[in-house]
Amino acid sequence: MTTPALGRPTIDRETCVALDAADPLSRIRSRFSLPDGVVYLDGNSLGALPRDTAAHVQRVITEEWGTGLIRSWNDAGWFAKPQTVGDLVAPLIGAGPGQVVLGDSTSSSIFQATVAAARLRPGRRVIVAERGSFPTDLYVLESVQELLGGGRPLERRLIADDGPTLDDVLDEDVAVVLLTHVDYRTGRMHDMAEVTRRIHAVGAVVVWDLCHSVGAVPVDLVGADADFAVGCTYKYLNGGPGSPSFIWVAEQHQADARPALTGWHGHAKPFDFTVDYAPASGVERFRVGTPQLLSMSALEVSLRLWAEVDLGEIREKSLCLTELFISLVDARLTPRWGVEVVTPREPARRGSQVSLRVGSGYEIMQALIERGVIGDFRAPDLIRFGFTPLYTSYADVWDAVDTLESVLDGEVWREPRFARRGTVT
Ligand SMILES: Cc1ncc(COP(=O)(O)O)c(C=O)c1O
Structure with missing residues (x-):
């Protein structure tokens, strides 16, 4: 996927968009309500909202609870x-x-x-x-x-x-x-x-x-x-x-x-x-x-x-997403910024997330989140990116690394407001 002479990935965003178009799981992404302009890579912390959830819970509240009342323990199989x-x-x-x-x-x-x-x-x-x-x-x-x-x-x-x-x-x-x-x-x-x-x-x-x-x-x-x-x-x-x-x-x-x-x-x-x-x-x-x-x-x-969906299909896509992320980090971030991939590279030893060790990880993650790329930080020095094959696209992966590169390049994470810690990191 990379051109060693240039140290740059040959894969570009158009290729990622083409991979998405050919991805049999991309049909499922539309079943989630994801905000525009957000690359959501924190499904390993809190999964995204399926489109049908709100209406179903609303029905349970109004019909099963509101109308059925105590009878729903039996009638609705509660x-x-x-x-x-x-x-x-x-x-x-x-x-x-x-x-x-x-x-x-x-x-x-x-x-x-x-x-x-x-x-x-x-x-x-x-x-x-x-x-x-x-x-x-x-x-x-x-x-x-x-x-x-x-x-x-x-x-x-x-x-x-x-x-x-x-x-x-x-x-x-x-x-x-x-x-x-x-x-x-x-x-x-x-x-x-x-x-x-x-x-x-x-x-x-x-x-x-x-x-x-x-x-x-x-x-x-x-x-x-x-x-x-x-x-x-x-x-x-x-x-x-x-x-x-x-x-x-x-x-x-x-x-x-x-x-x-x-x-x-x-x-x-x-x-x-x-x-x-x-x-x-x-x-x-x-x-x-x-x-x-x-x-x-x-x-x-x-x-x-x-x-x-088929779990084999989920695993296959998960490995492709994490592999793509790792190869883009290797090519674009590690040589210049010393970012270290701590997640095993061997597919059989890897789940569906990739963690990067980087100094000032908290601030970097806050700057990323402000730019619409949502992952999280785990003390003392890891930033985590979760890949959820049901709704993560190949273009998301490309955009995340591209945004991370611009955050590192511009050193925007140095702005003091990014150091302010919320209760949840
Ligand atoms: C591996 C693992 N075990 C346990 C927990 C705790 O879960 P809970 O808050 O539901 O008790 C978490 C939470 O993220 C976790 O990641």
């Missing part, structure tokens, strides 16, 4: 929504129907899943996690370590991409390993089947955090023989801000798994209102209390879009 909407997530993660249930936030689902996983290995006193995992995973584990430790917290062993490795820490004391399939900072992807096999070899149980993989890369939990998985639905699944998380439990664990929070919606017969808790038979025991119905109704709309 009570079963965490399972029926979970069934729409299932094909995206290689799970069968009845194996996925929606929860609250990902953090609370991590708690539900890791406690249940640890309880499957009583007597083992070690939990393994990743130093670089999204911090909430580690924060939640601190509670799990304390709660299940019987007065002395369970031991935590941390692995990292630059060591210690999984093999350094795995032994028969390990109860649970909590791993993020695609790293939120670097976009590095684990080989799920191979890593699961090594964890099982010492008799431990694995919990996969799929926040940056569901809808971004094909996931095959059953094929990988995984045990538990959790993920969010507001990133690549476009469920909207705060849309519910999901939990998957492998069929072989469903009868024995004991969730951390045993609420009435996870009871075998919630409307018997008995004094004692009796778990529902399957994954629905991971439900807790009354679900966020409005949020779930928005998610239902965005999940229905996935029936129209």
